[in-house]
Every structure is written in C-alpha cells, then in structure tokens.
Amino acid sequence: MGNKLYAESKIELTPVIARHYDLIMNSISFGKYDRFIGQAVKDMDIRPGDRILDLGCGSGKNAALMKEYIGKDGRILGLDLSPVMERQFLAKHKGDERISFIRQRVDIPFDLGQRFDKVVISFVIHGFPQEVREQMIRNAKTHLKPGGKLIILDWSEFSLEQMPGHHRLIFKTVECVYAFDFIERDWKSILKQFGFDAFSEKFYFREYARLLISTKAHPSVNTGR
Numbered sequence: 001m002g003n004k005l006y007a008e009s010k011i012e013l014t015p016v017i018a019r020h021y022d023l024i025m026n027s028i029s030f031g032k033y034d035r036f037i038g039q040a041v042k043d044m045d046i047r048p049g050d051r052i053l054d055l056g057c058g059s060g061k062n063a064a065l066m067k068e069y070i071g072k073d074g075r076i077l078g079l080d081l082s083p084v085m086e087r088q089f090l091a092k093h094k095g096d097e098r099i100s101f102i103r104q105r106v107d108i109p110f111d112l113g114q115r116f117d118k119v120v121i122s123f124v125i126h127g128f129p130q131e132v133r134e135q136m137i138r139n140a141k142t143h144l145k146p147g148g149k150l151i152i153l154d155w156s157e158f159s160l161e162q163m164p165g166h167h168r169l170i171f172k173t174v175e176c177v178y179a180f181d182f183i184e185r186d187w188k189s190i191l192k193q194f195g196f197d198a199f200s201e202k203f204y205f206r207e208y209a210r211l212l213i214s215t216k217a218h219p220s221v222n223t224g225r
Contacts, residue, residue: 044120
C-alpha cells in the first residue's frame with residue numbers, strides 16, 4: 001500500500017481488509033472477538049448521559065456496543081481516517097442521532113472544540129511510533145473534561161520472548177514492529193507524565209490484552225506536559 005502514512009504499521013488497512021475487518025478479527029481469535037469486545041465495553045463503566053469520543057473508531061462496532069449504555073442523552077463521536085470505515089460506521093448507526101462521525105486523523109494535533117466524559121482508544125495506539133502515540137494521548141487529554149476518563153483497550157505489557165511459541169508466532173504474524181515496542185513500555189508511568197492518574201485495569205486473553213482506564217487530573221495538578 002504505497003500511500004501509507006507509516007510504512008511499518010498494520011493499523012492502516014487496505015480497503016479490502018477494512019471492509020471485512022470485524023469478520024477477520026473474529027476468525028483469527030477463533031470466534032472469541034465478539035464476546036471479548038462485548039465484555040470490554042461492559043467493563044468500561046459507561047454511564048447514562050456520557051459523551052464519548054472514539055479515536056480510531058473503525059467500523060463502529062464498539063460504538064454499537066457502547067451506545068447501549070449511554071441512555072437517551074448520551075453521545076458518541078467516532079473519528080477515523082478511512083472512507084471504508086466511515087461508510088460502515090454510518091450504515092451501522094443510521095437514524096441514531098446520538099451517534100456521529102468525523103473523518104479525522106487522530107495522529108496529529110487537532111481540537112474539535114468539544115469536551116467529553118470519556119475518550120476510548122481501542123487497538124489503535126499500539127500500531128504507531130512512540131512519538132505518535134504520545135500525540136494521541138495529548139489529543140485525548142485535550143478533549144477530556146477534568147476528571148474525564150481515558151480508556152485504552154489494547155495489548156498489555158509483556159515480554160514477546162517469554163510468550164509460548166505458538167502465541168508468539170501468531171503475534172508476530174498479525175502485528176507490526178510498533179506493537180513489539182508497545183508491549184515493552186510501562187504505560188501507567190507514561191500516562192502519569194501526561195497528567196493521568198487513578199488507574200484501573202482489566203485483563204483478557206490470558207492477560208495479553210488489557211483495558212486500562214485512567215483519569216485526567218484537574219488543572220491544579222502540575223504534570224509538566
């Protein structure tokens with residue numbers, strides 16, 4: 001794919017893969033993907049009335065699950081760069097005025113002029129270089145209300161070399177070099193540097209996947225970033 005923004009990333013999908021992404025994920029997880037995402041969204045503690053920003057929202061699958069918890073006054077805004085994902089997202093949520101979409105790069109600085117109760121980044125941030133990940137965290141912080149929650153659903157921290165051989169083979173096959181770096185980093189320490197605290201976490205798939213929730217500190221907390 002010659003026009004990829006990040007040559008080594010597997011987050012930037014071809015149109016064919018993007019069109020069938022949910023089916024592919026369910027296949028490579030041996031049918032467990034749907035149940036896993038459903039449980040993870042349940043664990044996000046979404047409340048009626050929540051305003052949620054979904055960075056890298058993809059096909060709208062997560063939004064379809066999250067909207068079951070936001071009530072009639074909640075809102076979900078999905079951001080994604082892919083026109084294929086945009087079409088799928090809009091088709092899934094046609095007629096639901098609580099759900100909207102903006103085609104937007106999430107890897108560069110931007111400000112939508114809105115503030116949210118929760119920002120969700122689901123299996124996106126691992127697929128970029130570290131400096132881009134940090135920009136995504138800044139974008140999330142910009143769009144959160146003080147006391148709002150940053151919710152990252154992604155790989156947890158583990159040593160690739162200590163994985164069982166068959167798991168390691170699958171991981172290396174489906175993932176990119178950026179993911180190999182992502183799993184080695186201490187994400188709680190990184191998020192603290194950006195002004196997030198009060199961490200909670202849930203683990204899935206033998207603790208290889210993690211839902212990490214943190215809270216945006218109030219303005220009186222000086223974080224230096």
